[in-house]
Amino acid sequence: MSSDLATPATRKDASAAKSSGAREPVWRRAARWETGLVAVLIGVLLWASIKSPTFTDPSTAFYFGVNTGYIAVMALPMTFVVMTGEIDLSVASMLGLSASMVGYLWHHGWNIWAAFAVALLVGVVGGALNGVLVARFGLPSIAVTIGTLTLFRGLAEVLLGSLTIPTIGDRQFPQWLTNIGVNSIPGTQVSWSMLIFIVLAVIFGVVLHLMPLGRAMVAVGLQPEAAQFAGIRVKRMKFWLFVLSGLMSAFAGILVTLQQASVSYNVGNGLELTVVAIVLFGGVSIFGGRGTILGVVLSVAIVGSLQMALTQLNVSSDKQNIVTGVLLLISVIVPNGGEALRRAREFVRRRAAHEPG
Amino acid sequence: GSTSNKNGGSSSNPAGGSAGSSSGGASGAVKQGLKVYFIPKDTQNPYEVLADKGGQKALSELGGSVTVSSGTTDTAAAQQPSIQAAIQAHADAIVIAANDPAALCPSLNTAARQGIQIVAFDSDIQCGSNPNHLFINQADTKTIGTSEVDLLAKQINSQGEIAILSAAASATNQNAWIKYMKEQLKKYPKMKLVSTVYGNDDPATSLTVLQGLLSAYPNLKGIISPTTVGISTAAQYLDTHKDVAKRVTLTGLGLPSEMRKYVTDGTVQSFELWNPSDLGYLAGYAAASLASGTPMQAGSTFQSGSLNKTYTMQQGDGELSVVLGPPTVFDKTNIDQFNF
């Protein structure tokens, strides 16, 4: 992007930052949001334990992991991408493409590890395509990734068409691998995909909050031009973050393939908005530069356990949708609500002061 | 698939006998207070809603209860939590219309291992023997495929180019029917299937691909749309484009209530379906019966309440299934008698 009159920085000033906490240190804002999330999480867990007799069943933890683990894995690179002020809407399609690639190769007699390797490579290539278009050609990521969302899903359809792998007569996927969808880690109720997510979350958290790369991402998200002048390779960073996002989505595709022990091309359809919702609810600013991995982890925990509890209570999925939407709205309204109230009060005061005069 | 086939085949006779002696084939043997989870493709699909209501009716007749649970999107992932909830609630049976033939197998297998009976309806699962399950077939899969081709053939004098307007490319039931349509078409050498297009059960997409189809194949004589959204969208198009309606004949699977207008005004001559409510009702009875100890194997029988029929499980298509009955063909003469 050129150094034109209106840069992203002024955009941020105008919308998000101008309100409440712009002048406050980042960590204090974040800390407060995370505190709120912890409170919400505790509230949800308490409420669910009281309301739903089966919520305290140990298997809930396992199911929670199975249902949310692979989505959460995509939320991590998405956090990085959003931190730098971009967005990747192609993650769910990449998940589908990678899974379809595994299925396609498996169907054609490949070794499972070779199939995984190719699927991950597809993730890297797809991510690189996003990266090139966004970082090198300067195209807006929201538009590019809507395009690749269609493209990747389309390629998955080309690969598998109407097939579900394994088809009748195919080999089954190796059972010791597909067991990750059925069995928890021995001696615990933690699913494998959740363990993977937790390990990754620690790594991503360290990178974001304690490493130069993380600092650089924050700077890029807040003010790309200034970051560039500080020697940060903005384009290169964005490129690699999209590659990372592609890779992790492909990995999530492998996870989901194993959990379901099968693949169709439409696996993970529509998950992109779920991933974005999780990241945003975790307190990551859509304008970039603000957010924590802890927030995203808490968000995963809240969204996942709410879904478990509501399904157990047989709350209709439409009402669950409403809950998801309301959570998102709360995530932006609460931090800004105080400021809005203050503005409203001032407005009323001014009105009142004007009227007699 | 093949192992289960063999097992089922070899053990069918003695097991059938024992089933007969233990349960006596009477619905009176059904346990009270059964908990059955109905997991439709999504909670809003009107067709599935009718089926669920049928299931509810069945279980309330039998003194049990039905929980309907699913997502809002037609994905396997959205059905997963419902299966888990059923497991955790120690349900007696799960009746599922699977969004994916295989993706739910691991979860369903877990459920089966906890003693939950698995019944599939509308769209079958392909899990081999993990778990064993009973498929409530709306009509014999092969019959649906062949009869639709026959229906169309009758109307276009068995000749000309035809096409299929399906739902999503990955829809299991659609693909199963299409397979048999293709087989049946071999009997009509003058009818040529030129294309299969996918409208994703979205009316707008269906319209776009339909028009694309019509311009790609100007000599198209017939369209089979084995999906309710597809056939009604196509019917509306033909209804408003009489020039096209004159040369193109439409048939497939549709709901009488959606199609009545077009059959009455002659745009569509005939199409098929079964009563979705009966389908759910039968599934409910099957699930209750299995949960009450009827063994899941070929030859087992169970009563079906107001359907007034004793159904026998059969090993067909490599899967254990019962067939609701032949599909009803709707046309001008009978369409007013149906209100679903």
Next chain:
Amino acid sequence: MSAVTVPKADGGVVLTLLRAREIGIALLIALVVLVTALHNSHFVDSNSVQQLLSGAALIALLGVGETLVIITRNVDLSVGSVLGLSAYVVGDLFKYHHIPVWSGFVIGTLVGVAAGTLNGFIVTALRVPSLVVTLGMLYVIRGIDGVIVNGDRIDPESIPNAFTAVGYRTLFGIPWLAIIVAVLVAVAGFAMRSFRASRDLYAIGSNPDAAALAGVPIQRRVFSAFLISGTLAGFAGALFLALHTQIDNSGGIGYELSVVAAVVVGGVAIFGGSGTVVGAALGALLLNTINQALVASRISAFWNQAIAGALLLAAIAFDRWLSLRVTKSLRSAEGAHREL
């Protein structure tokens, strides 16, 4: 030291023409149509052209509102849900309350007004990012729709013919639907050029701080943009019902991304400040044309989505290339006039 007229600076006539994005997109559409028609002359049959237009009409209409919102550096992801809700509410009233035909359009629009008001209020009064707000509203409105629909479905026979006529009637071979939308696009296009309030929208998106300094009532204008977007989505819901003549809970699912794609392809800058509603409408037409052309070219259905995605990327890239050329020509024009 003469006044520099920018267009002459670089690239000549072609670039000047292309600078009006609309012409570039129109050329692309012409290209797609031409290439397809060379393949298959039936692609330009009147039926096919009618479907090209009416298939794009709803997305184009939503695109008008979306353009207004995006120009102000916001985005409205709730349009698909609003359309679905509006369509169902209208259908429900036709079916169960037999409301007069005209009121269908009014009520549909009012549903949109309510949603737009809510979006606009949250975004402007609370000053929160619209992407998050409208993503939340996408879920909330779809959920409310589900609660209202509750598995029901509105059938074609419940909807008055006079209402559905809007969906299929033509005037001089052009679908009413397309005419209605074209008129709205033209009016909006004219207004966006000609009135102070609409220029304010561009100012806000181009540089919000400067807009505030210039005394532009930012919050009021952004509110209006959301209100208009909601209103048009509501109206589009009524048209959706007229076109498809039936509705359940699934109307408009996923439209938000199609609309954003159309708008972006139509040359509206996703970060605000520039773009036209005419461009957005043409963007919608281009995408629909591509989809229909793929089927008409007899390309295997499995390839459709992949090719559509690739073409979408190509269109975005082409647009970027164009605007880079334009910026470059502006740069080289600059400086030439500076007095030393």
Next chain:
Amino acid sequence: MATPARLVLEGATKRFGSVVALGEGAITLYPGEAHALVGENGAGKSTLVKILGGVYRPDSGTLTIDGTPVEFGGPADAQAAGVAIIYQEPSLFPDLTVAENIFMGRQPLGTWRRIDRRAMERRSREIFTRLGVQLDPSRPARGLSVADQQIVEIAKALSFNAQVFVMDEPTAALTTVEVLRLFDVIKTLREHGTAVLFISHRLEEVYACCQRVTIMRDGRFVRSVGVAEISIDEIIRSMVGRDLEALFPKTETAPDEVVLDVQGLTTEGVFHDISFSVRAGEIVALAGLVGAGRSEVARAIFGVDRRDAGTVRVSGRALANGDARAAMAAGVALVPEDRRQQGLVMDLGIDQNVALASMAKLRRGGLIFRSSERKLAATWAERLQLKYGRLRNPVSTLSGGNQQKVVLGKWLARAPRLLIIDEPTRGIDVGTKAEVHRILDGLVSEGTAVLMISSELPEVLGMADRVIVLREGRITAELSRAEADENSIMRAATGQNAEIAV
């Protein structure tokens, strides 16, 4: 004065959290006068201007226009009251045409309240003619140079027919000729009875165009006098509150080995065949008019822009093209011209900004801790005498001069071998200016090579050991300290004999 005041602001205060931006602001403007407002960076001038413009609502204080007390609810109210403002930061709409930028919100209307574009462009052209510039009103504002942006800002304010005309540092980016033209315009405005408030850090301009001057210090009104009654030194003393040491401290040093060697540097359409070198212990100034391409040369050397041709060597090692990281590793630092966009991440704390370029140094076992960032920042804040509240406060809360010090600290923390500094004192008050100059002088004494870009001739003449003059992207002269004077530089910069009058 006998005439009644046009505008009176009294006892205005404004605080931002704990920062008191304006403690006791006051100004009185009379019709037909040009009134200067001066003060150090952060004295509160812009804050006062924003109060006049209705951007900020004062916490207390009264504003009277033509004897009537007024309260502005927003910029629109101020405009309606006849107050036109040119803000310090250009605020244009890049996507809109120049004419629309000028008339935003006040576009001339035709029938049916339609915007009359033709009238709008005609009137824009008229204003440009008055300003003596040629700008196409129908071109988009995107791509305008900083100077042209400023011209559009001025045109915007002129289009108001305002009673009160406020200009916050309008000349910072203008060439001499344009400044003179602006003074003419101000004169015409005065003759029509407009009150003009003029803010500038170039005190000679104050004498050239204003009748009275108001001095502010630390957010407070200090005094208001006629310019004839006060000397520059006195103004400075009132601004700074103390006597000022030399503005251009200059220690003579013997230049050492070549640190930067540039050969044949070219970027198509911007600059051509630039070759020069900078030695350790010397300051080389790049002079030239705004738009000559000096900043672009600096950016290409540092590697934030790619070059089309040429080599850049630092201490004999060639730098990769377009790789700022490599340049930094080789010991190059660049203090860019636009500190708000390029120099600083405005929403990050002072500490993180200072540390941003020193990540490698601060890393402990691959990790960065906030405490080490803060320690580094504290060191430099003290050395540079930074005025701040807390180190974790966002730099956006600092005044311009202090922001510049943060940028300096950020790069000096890397102990660079070569410091490129672009407009080191643009928009900086005289007090801080002297400090910055002293810092530069200190660096050079320690053996750092400095490449300085400056549009202020006194600064170039006062600080540089050698001056390289650019005109339209080409080197037109290389002058030693002895050869360099206003005339020789301007001749090289303009390619003609130019009288410098200001």
